[in-house]
Every structure is written in structure tokens, then in C-alpha cells.
Amino acid sequence: MTKAWEQALRDNRQSVLDGWSAGASSLLSGGTSSPVSEALTVELGRLLDAMVAGDPVDEPLSRLTRIMAVQDLPPSKSLSLLFGIVPLCGGLSADARDHFRARVEELALQAFDSFMKHRETIYQLKVDEGRRRMHMALRRAEA
Amino acid sequence: MSKYALKPDELKKEFEQKKPRILKGDLAGKEWWDLPVEFRDGNWCFPGKPEVLEEIGLPNPRKWAATDEDWKLPAGWENTIRDGMKSRLKRFRSFKLFMDTCVRCGACADKCHFFLGTGDPKNMPVLRAELIRSVYRNDFTLLSKLLKSFSGSRTLTPEVIKEWHMYFNQCTECRRCSVFCPMGIDTAEITMMARELLNLIGVNNNWILAPVANCNRTGNHLGIEPHTFEQNIMSLVDDIEELTGVTVNPTFNRKGAEILFITPSGDVFGDPGVYTMMGYLLLFHHIGLDYTISTYASEGGNFGMFTSNEMMKKLNAKMYHEAKRLGVKWILGGECGHMWRVVHQYMETMNGPADFLEEPVSPITGTKFTNAKSTRMVHIAEFTADLIKHGKLRLDPKRNDHLRTTFHDSCNIARGMGMFDEPRYVLNKVCNVFHEMPENTIREQTFCCGSGSGLNAEEFMDMRMRGGFPRANAVSYVREKHKVDSLVTICAIDRASLPTLMRYWNPGVNVYGLHELVGNALVMEGEKKRTEDLREDPMAGFGEGADDE
Structure with a gap:
């Protein structure tokens, strides 16, 4: 009997996470031994657990894409890390594999929204920083 | 010199055969400085505006951007850099010392926040310093010039200037690396010298110069x-x-x-x-x-x-x-x-x-x-x-x-x-x-x-x-x-x-x-009842009706 993808991930959590994390870290110029890579691993673990438990993934996905949104990578490559989990989840029936792939694709779309939100934050931060620098001038102008 | 000592040519040949090769893939067989420098949105600061440079009398005021192919360096810029280095090596003993004393132990490598945050090897303080040391060796030390490959010397080119601009502006002169350096090298002072040299040829940062x-x-x-x-x-x-x-x-x-x-x-x-x-x-x-x-x-x-x-x-x-x-x-x-x-x-x-x-x-x-x-x-x-x-x-x-x-x-x-x-x-x-x-x-x-x-x-x-x-x-x-x-x-x-x-x-x-x-x-003499901090945010437990004494 083949398992549901959630069960397969639960049974092989550590090996899946290790593989996923190694693949994701290889996208970064610092490889697997940097604090960025370590943070990425923590967030991938949280994401994995949320997926398996059927919990909301917004928070781990947001934290993950926040790291990726300022890396020296094009968005397509940054978000490709999500698909790295697909070949790591073995022993699935064709049907279960399709379900799993669909779930990952759904995640990727969600991640795209989140990634863009962080990019928008960067632009907002630039504006806000300029305003804070001119705080007193703006206050006088608005008085 | 001892008759047993290797001649420069022999030494060079032996080194070429034995030296470790860490670059792989497309860069296999190349030197570390051949790693490309690519300016993109978000990784470079706008250069000084011409009017700003004119106001403070700095050379080569012009409009340019780090992403331009041609940085419009002034005629004879190589000599300007060399003369600038020569003068600073004489005037600043620390600069001379820091050019000569690094033993490449790597203690500084993972101490830099830019290296930790980017993973870019040229942000390791030792390698950042090598960007300028490699030119120093080529132009100021005879033995290194003779044993060019062995000593890691290189010729000053516009690409070197681009590399300096990139990495000496990814150092905040914070000196964390120097805490761990067994030789006491202060990379901040190397960055300060590099930025001085770059300013001599009009390679600069408007956020500093304005x-x-x-x-x-x-x-x-x-x-x-x-x-x-x-x-x-x-x-x-x-x-x-x-x-x-x-x-x-x-x-x-x-x-x-x-x-x-x-x-x-x-x-x-x-x-x-x-x-x-x-x-x-x-x-x-x-x-x-x-x-x-x-x-x-x-x-x-x-x-x-x-x-x-x-x-x-x-x-x-x-x-x-x-x-x-x-x-x-x-x-x-x-x-x-x-x-x-x-x-x-x-x-x-x-x-x-x-x-x-x-x-x-x-x-x-x-x-x-x-x-x-x-x-x-x-x-x-x-x-x-x-x-x-x-x-x-x-x-x-x-x-x-x-x-x-x-x-x-x-x-x-x-x-x-x-x-x-x-x-x-x-x-x-x-x-x-x-x-x-x-x-x-x-x-x-x-x-x-x-x-x-x-x-x-x-x-x-x-x-x-x-x-x-x-x-x-x-x-x-x-x-x-x-x-x-x-x-x-x-x-x-x-x-x-x-x-x-x-x-x-x-x-x-x-x-x-x-x-x-x-x-x-601070409890000020003659103050009224305080309920808000200096940002006008409410203080905890000091709202209306609360007793602050």
C-alpha cells in the first residue's frame, strides 16, 4: 500500500529536510555553512512541518521568502528551491505524487505573493527611510 | 644565495604544479581574482554628483554609474593610483605594515558580516585586503614582481578598480575582523586607504560625498x-x-x-x-x-x-x-x-x-x-x-x-x-x-x-x-x-x-x-503627570487614573 504524501514526509522528515536544505543552500553563494543557509534550513523545517500537519504555511513561507528576496538571485531561481522537495518524497503512488506536486505548485504560487510582498517592503523601506531622515523638515512643512 | 636554493624559474614551475586549485566549473584553472564582478541594482551606491565633487575640489567630476562599461577614468589614472599608493605607504606606517604582514591564516574569514550575509569570498577580510595587496606586490616589491604568479601579484587594470569599488564599499570599517586577527591587522584602515585611492581618480559614493x-x-x-x-x-x-x-x-x-x-x-x-x-x-x-x-x-x-x-x-x-x-x-x-x-x-x-x-x-x-x-x-x-x-x-x-x-x-x-x-x-x-x-x-x-x-x-x-x-x-x-x-x-x-x-x-x-x-x-522638577514617552507612546501603568508614585 502506498502512503499519502504527508505520511511519507513525516516518516522521512530528517532526510527530506537535509536534502531540501542542501539543495536550497546550493543556490546561495555561501553554500551550506553560512548563517543565511542555517536560517533557511530552520524555515524549511517549519514549512515542512506545517505542510505535513495541514497547518497554515503563511508564516514559514513569509520567513523563507524574506531571506530569498534579498539574495543575489532572480526570483525564478529563488523560488525554484520549493520544487527541490518533489524528488525527495519517494514511495508514492502516481495519484499521491500528483497530489503532492499540486500542493508544491500551490505553495510556489503562494510563495510568489510573499516574495513580492518583501520586495515591496524593500521599496517602502527606501521611502520611509528618506522620510525619517527629513523628519523635522517634513514636520515643519506640514505644520 | 645558497647553491641549493631554487632559481626563480624553477620555483615558479614547482609552485604552478603544486598550488591548490579551488575554483571549479567554468572558473577551473583561473585565479581567484578572475571571479567576475557584476554591478546590479541593490549592490552599488550612486557615485558622487559632479557638482558635489566640484564643491569640495575632488578630481574627475562627471556623470557615470557603476553599471557603465566605461567609468571615464582620468588620463594616467594608473600612475595616479601608483603614486597615491607610494605616498601613502610612506606616510602611513600602518598601511605598509598591513600590506606586508598577513599570514593568510583565515581567522578573519568568517567574522565579516558582509561575508556571513552574502557568502561572497571576496568579502572575507583577508581576500578583500588581497585585492589591494596583489597590486602592491606587483608594483612595490621586487621579489614579488619577479615571482608574479607565486606571490599572487597582478597588474592594475580598470577591472581591478571596479573590483576595489565593489568590495571596499562592502566593508563598513567596523573592525570586527581585526579583533580576531593574530597579526593585529586593521582591515578598516586598508579600506580607508583604498577609498582614498579611489577618490583620487573620481571613483566614489554620493552618500558619502554629499x-x-x-x-x-x-x-x-x-x-x-x-x-x-x-x-x-x-x-x-x-x-x-x-x-x-x-x-x-x-x-x-x-x-x-x-x-x-x-x-x-x-x-x-x-x-x-x-x-x-x-x-x-x-x-x-x-x-x-x-x-x-x-x-x-x-x-x-x-x-x-x-x-x-x-x-x-x-x-x-x-x-x-x-x-x-x-x-x-x-x-x-x-x-x-x-x-x-x-x-x-x-x-x-x-x-x-x-x-x-x-x-x-x-x-x-x-x-x-x-x-x-x-x-x-x-x-x-x-x-x-x-x-x-x-x-x-x-x-x-x-x-x-x-x-x-x-x-x-x-x-x-x-x-x-x-x-x-x-x-x-x-x-x-x-x-x-x-x-x-x-x-x-x-x-x-x-x-x-x-x-x-x-x-x-x-x-x-x-x-x-x-x-x-x-x-x-x-x-x-x-x-x-x-x-x-x-x-x-x-x-x-x-x-x-x-x-x-x-x-x-x-x-x-x-x-x-x-x-x-x-x-x-527622568523625574523632572515641576513636571506634570507623565503618561507618554518622548515619542508620545503610552507608558505602561501611567495612563489616566494610574498613580505613578
């Missing part, structure tokens, strides 16, 4: 004219009166005052620096200090430090000039980072001795600040710590109970002055909740904000977020473990850049100056 030009013209980085400078502070006086019911009375350019107070202009103009300024004003009023503020020496910071030694000296000179003109006894300095590196380590020899000033003595406690005997300038954190130690301040730390704090050691204060305990002592007296970040991220091992040394440019935001990641990570740790929501610091650049860094990596964490919290906690 403040330099402003400071040269008006006395402060923001280019605030004297009347506006005074009006801004008086506007803060009104805010203080509204919040506390107390009228503080700062004076400006007053001859005969005992103390001249100088702080970064960000405290007079920017948010959240202005709240720190309000804290200073309340403190000085509380103790009845005889002080004055100058509208000429209206900047503590010194972006000349990121341009050239000569520019640093020129911009710094106004502090002593003004102290002399006003006839004060000594100078008190506000919360700033690199300002204190300039004051503590260079001012006395650059523009001193300040014989016309006295050895600083606190008029309130009688404490002699013997550590400031040569500069005659005292840091506000030690001044306030001394006041508290002698029981001269009436403080109510409960007024900061709405904040759960941690402390960010500013690089130049921590590593440049060795000041770790005074700000912590003050902080622990003015608030009740304080948690340290992990040991290897504070005190002399503190991580930079990622935006120091003039890299606080908006267009550099992506790189700043990556360079600031190690600091943000440490804040994240105390946020999760202790619910910390307030990052306290004693540096104006930190106050400008950390709010941005926190909002990206740790939303919900706000940034405060130490003296803002002092201002919150």
Missing part, C-alpha cells in the same frame, strides 16, 4: 543652516514642554559656557534621533548644566573619515575651533559611532593638542575624566553613568516598562573606544527589562548594522539587508527568547539604519537611543 560637501559648507552633514538648526532644537523644546510641562533652555553659540555639546546632526533632524536629542536636553536641564550648542560645529559625525585623512581632519577641525572661540572648558559629545573613532583615535594628533581646553571634570560630581585628558572631549554615556553612580539623577525606570530592551554595541564605540559597560550601566538604571544578545554578537564582537561608513544609501538596500543579517539574527534570538521589542543603541547611523533593518528582518522591534530612555525615566 554629506562631506554639506558639512564643509554649513558645518553638518544634512546641510542645515544655523537658523534652521536652532529652530529645530527649539521645536523639540516645545515638544518637551508639551509632554512634561517643563521648559528647558538650551543656549546657542554662547561664549563663556563651561561645556560645548556636539552631537550628530541626525539627532537634530531625523527620526528617531530627535527623541535622543530631547533626552539630552532633559538631562542637561535636570542637572543644571552650563552648556551651549554650536550652530557652526553642528555635526559630531565625520564622513571625511570615509573619504580621505585630509578631509577628515578638515571637517573635524571645527570642534576645537569652536571650543576655542567660545572659550569653553571642555567638550561633551553625543551618541555617535564613527564620530568617536575620529575623536578618540585621531583628533588629538590631527588637530590638537587642545591646550586651550581643560582636563574634563564633571561640574556635578567632580569626577575627573582622565581618559579624555588628551582629547578634552567626553562621551555622554560615561558622563551620564557617572551622574547615576553618584546619585545625581532622579530616575523612575518604570517609565520604560512598556519597552523590553536589548543593547546593540556600536562598532566604533565598542571596538574603537573599548566602551562596553557605561551604556549598559545607564540602560539598566533607566529601564527594568534588559536582555543581552548572544555573547559572540555583543561587546567587542558586536555585529555591524551593515550600513556604516557611508553605506546607508537607499539604492544599496538589498546589500544592507544582507550585511545586516547577522545583527538582525541576534536580535531575532532575544525577540523569540525574551520577547524583546526595543533595540537600544548609541550611534546615529544605527538610529538611522537599524529601524529599516528591523522592519525587514524583525518587524515589531523599534530602535531607541540610550538618552531617549534616560529622558523617559
Whole structure:
């Protein structure tokens, strides 16, 4: 009997996470031994657990894409890390594999929204920083 | 030479056969410096505007961008760089020493926040220094020139200049690497020299040079004219009166005052620096200090430090000039980072001795600040710590109970002055909740904000977020473990850049100056009931109906 993808991930959590994390870290110029890579691993673990438990993934996905949104990578490559989990989840029936792939694709779309939100934050931060620098001038102008 | 010694050709051949090859893939067989340098949005700062360069007399004013193929370097730029290096190797013994002494042990490699945040090998301090050492060896040491490949020497080309510009502007001169260097190499000084050399040929950063030009013209980085400078502070006086019911009375350019107070202009103009300024004003009023503020020496910071030694000296000179003109006894300095590196380590020899000033003595406690005997300038954190130690301040730390704090050691204060305990002592007296970040991220091992040394440019935001990641990570740790929501610091650049860094990596964490919290906690004579802090945020337990006594 083949398992549901959630069960397969639960049974092989550590090996899946290790593989996923190694693949994701290889996208970064610092490889697997940097604090960025370590943070990425923590967030991938949280994401994995949320997926398996059927919990909301917004928070781990947001934290993950926040790291990726300022890396020296094009968005397509940054978000490709999500698909790295697909070949790591073995022993699935064709049907279960399709379900799993669909779930990952759904995640990727969600991640795209989140990634863009962080990019928008960067632009907002630039504006806000300029305003804070001119705080007193703006206050006088608005008085 | 011994007959057994290998001849240069033999040595070179042997080295070529045996040397390790670490580059792989497309770069296999190439040298480390062949790793491409690519300028993209977010990883470079806009160059100095032509009018800015003209204003301060710097060479090669022109319009250009780091992404341009042709940087329009001036004719003979190679000789300009070589002559500039030659002159600096003679004038600065440290530069010569740091070019010669590195043993490539790698102790510095993983200490740089830019390396940790980007993973780019050229951000390892040892390799960043090699960018310039490789040219030094080629042009200034005969043996290395002969054994070019063996010694890692290379010829100066426009690509080398691009590489220097990229990586010496991904160093914030924070000196964390130097703490771990067994040879005592101060990479910040190498970066300072590299930036000086680049400025000789017009390769520069507008976020540094525009403040330099402003400071040269008006006395402060923001280019605030004297009347506006005074009006801004008086506007803060009104805010203080509204919040506390107390009228503080700062004076400006007053001859005969005992103390001249100088702080970064960000405290007079920017948010959240202005709240720190309000804290200073309340403190000085509380103790009845005889002080004055100058509208000429209206900047503590010194972006000349990121341009050239000569520019640093020129911009710094106004502090002593003004102290002399006003006839004060000594100078008190506000919360700033690199300002204190300039004051503590260079001012006395650059523009001193300040014989016309006295050895600083606190008029309130009688404490002699013997550590400031040569500069005659005292840091506000030690001044306030001394006041508290002698029981001269009436403080109510409960007024900061709405904040759960941690402390960010500013690089130049921590590593440049060795000041770790005074700000912590003050902080622990003015608030009740304080948690340290992990040991290897504070005190002399503190991580930079990622935006120091003039890299606080908006267009550099992506790189700043990556360079600031190690600091943000440490804040994240105390946020999760202790619910910390307030990052306290004693540096104006930190106050400008950390709010941005926190909002990206740790939303919900706000940034405060130490003296803002002092201002919150001070119980002023004749004050009205306090319910809000200096930002007009409600204090916990001080709302309507609450008894604050």
C-alpha cells in the first residue's frame, strides 16, 4: 500500500529536510555553512512541518521568502528551491505524487505573493527611510 | 644565495604544479581574482554628483554609474593610483605594515558580516585586503614582481578598480575582523586607504560625498543652516514642554559656557534621533548644566573619515575651533559611532593638542575624566553613568516598562573606544527589562548594522539587508527568547539604519537611543503627570487614573 504524501514526509522528515536544505543552500553563494543557509534550513523545517500537519504555511513561507528576496538571485531561481522537495518524497503512488506536486505548485504560487510582498517592503523601506531622515523638515512643512 | 636554493624559474614551475586549485566549473584553472564582478541594482551606491565633487575640489567630476562599461577614468589614472599608493605607504606606517604582514591564516574569514550575509569570498577580510595587496606586490616589491604568479601579484587594470569599488564599499570599517586577527591587522584602515585611492581618480559614493560637501559648507552633514538648526532644537523644546510641562533652555553659540555639546546632526533632524536629542536636553536641564550648542560645529559625525585623512581632519577641525572661540572648558559629545573613532583615535594628533581646553571634570560630581585628558572631549554615556553612580539623577525606570530592551554595541564605540559597560550601566538604571544578545554578537564582537561608513544609501538596500543579517539574527534570538521589542543603541547611523533593518528582518522591534530612555525615566522638577514617552507612546501603568508614585 502506498502512503499519502504527508505520511511519507513525516516518516522521512530528517532526510527530506537535509536534502531540501542542501539543495536550497546550493543556490546561495555561501553554500551550506553560512548563517543565511542555517536560517533557511530552520524555515524549511517549519514549512515542512506545517505542510505535513495541514497547518497554515503563511508564516514559514513569509520567513523563507524574506531571506530569498534579498539574495543575489532572480526570483525564478529563488523560488525554484520549493520544487527541490518533489524528488525527495519517494514511495508514492502516481495519484499521491500528483497530489503532492499540486500542493508544491500551490505553495510556489503562494510563495510568489510573499516574495513580492518583501520586495515591496524593500521599496517602502527606501521611502520611509528618506522620510525619517527629513523628519523635522517634513514636520515643519506640514505644520 | 645558497647553491641549493631554487632559481626563480624553477620555483615558479614547482609552485604552478603544486598550488591548490579551488575554483571549479567554468572558473577551473583561473585565479581567484578572475571571479567576475557584476554591478546590479541593490549592490552599488550612486557615485558622487559632479557638482558635489566640484564643491569640495575632488578630481574627475562627471556623470557615470557603476553599471557603465566605461567609468571615464582620468588620463594616467594608473600612475595616479601608483603614486597615491607610494605616498601613502610612506606616510602611513600602518598601511605598509598591513600590506606586508598577513599570514593568510583565515581567522578573519568568517567574522565579516558582509561575508556571513552574502557568502561572497571576496568579502572575507583577508581576500578583500588581497585585492589591494596583489597590486602592491606587483608594483612595490621586487621579489614579488619577479615571482608574479607565486606571490599572487597582478597588474592594475580598470577591472581591478571596479573590483576595489565593489568590495571596499562592502566593508563598513567596523573592525570586527581585526579583533580576531593574530597579526593585529586593521582591515578598516586598508579600506580607508583604498577609498582614498579611489577618490583620487573620481571613483566614489554620493552618500558619502554629499554629506562631506554639506558639512564643509554649513558645518553638518544634512546641510542645515544655523537658523534652521536652532529652530529645530527649539521645536523639540516645545515638544518637551508639551509632554512634561517643563521648559528647558538650551543656549546657542554662547561664549563663556563651561561645556560645548556636539552631537550628530541626525539627532537634530531625523527620526528617531530627535527623541535622543530631547533626552539630552532633559538631562542637561535636570542637572543644571552650563552648556551651549554650536550652530557652526553642528555635526559630531565625520564622513571625511570615509573619504580621505585630509578631509577628515578638515571637517573635524571645527570642534576645537569652536571650543576655542567660545572659550569653553571642555567638550561633551553625543551618541555617535564613527564620530568617536575620529575623536578618540585621531583628533588629538590631527588637530590638537587642545591646550586651550581643560582636563574634563564633571561640574556635578567632580569626577575627573582622565581618559579624555588628551582629547578634552567626553562621551555622554560615561558622563551620564557617572551622574547615576553618584546619585545625581532622579530616575523612575518604570517609565520604560512598556519597552523590553536589548543593547546593540556600536562598532566604533565598542571596538574603537573599548566602551562596553557605561551604556549598559545607564540602560539598566533607566529601564527594568534588559536582555543581552548572544555573547559572540555583543561587546567587542558586536555585529555591524551593515550600513556604516557611508553605506546607508537607499539604492544599496538589498546589500544592507544582507550585511545586516547577522545583527538582525541576534536580535531575532532575544525577540523569540525574551520577547524583546526595543533595540537600544548609541550611534546615529544605527538610529538611522537599524529601524529599516528591523522592519525587514524583525518587524515589531523599534530602535531607541540610550538618552531617549534616560529622558523617559527622568523625574523632572515641576513636571506634570507623565503618561507618554518622548515619542508620545503610552507608558505602561501611567495612563489616566494610574498613580505613578
